[in-house]
Each structure stands twice: as C-alpha cells, then as structure tokens.
Amino acid sequence: MKRNFLMGAAALAGLMTLSACGGGAGSDANAPAAEATTAAPAETPAPAETTAAAADGAAGGATMDFASMTTDAAAGEKVFALCRSCHVLEEGVNRVGPSLHNVVGRHSGIVEGYNYSDANKNSGVVWTPQALYEYLKAPQQYIPGTKMAFPGIKNDQDRANLVAYLQSQSS
C-alpha cells in the first residue's frame, strides 16, 4: 500500500512536471503508474477464480482429492453434529441411518439389521476416505436413489475434517 502510494505520488509529481511541457507527455507518464497501482488488486481475483473453477470441476465429479487436503479431526468432530440425528458410531446401533462404526474402509450396504435402499446396497462403493469425501458433498449425486436425506456438505475443508474425524474413529 505504502509503496503504491509512493509510486502514485511520484507519478503525480512527474505528471505535474510533464504536464507543464504538454498534455501528451503527461498522460504517458501517468500510464505506467496507473498500471502499477491497479496491478495488485487486479491480480488478487485470479487465484480465487482458479479455486472456484477447481471446485466446479469437483462438483461435476472431476478431480477432488482428499489426500491433498490438510485436515483437522478435532474440527471434524464438530461437523459430525450434522450426522448425529441419523447416525451413531457405536457398533450395531442403527438409527435412521446405519451405524457408522468403522465406516472408513467398510464396504457399503453391509451393516447387519439395517434396511438399506437398493441404491445404497448395490452401489459397490467402498468407503475409503476419498469416497466419503466425494459422497458427503452431494450424497444423492454420488448414489442416485439413496434414501439418505442429507443435502451434503459443500465446504471442502469442513468435509475433509469430518472424514479425518471418521478416520480417527475407525480401526
């Protein structure tokens, strides 16, 4: 900021000097300074757009990599609050949804005594961290026809933290 201000001030001084000699030279002198001043804010949206594009790609089922995320399992425990109304982690305890005991690494649709939809039962999914990370973004897209009435967690970091938490609870 300070630097831009100084550059602007210098340009202004230049402009004042040059404009005394003629308008054309003065506006030329001003041009680079104007670019320098706007360069920083103009660059800022670029990485944000890249991220948004990546997220869009992910929503479309393209690359979305759990392994590349830095996760916080303790924060993920708080996100698990979103699941507790329907799931518990205790073995053999099914609520609206099946027990999530040892869910990481588990094959889909195999909890005893739980009445799965055909969609979930026949999905063939193995609940790897990556599969959970993708599934929990938009369950009905990942397993069309699932009866899990949950819209998904759109925030990649929250979702990754949750998966890390589930991982920490699975053996």
Ligand code: HEC
């Ligand atoms: C509104 C209730 C509800 C909520 C909230 C919910 N689920 Fe589910 N979940 C279900 C139901 C019902 C199923 C069984 C789906 C089927 O059989 O089609 C299920 C299935 C699953 C499965 C597949 C289990 C298997 O054995 O194949 C996983 C994994 C899962 N849920 C994780 C989660 C997580 C993690 C959360 C929190 C982010 C969550 N669910 C939130 C109801 C819910």
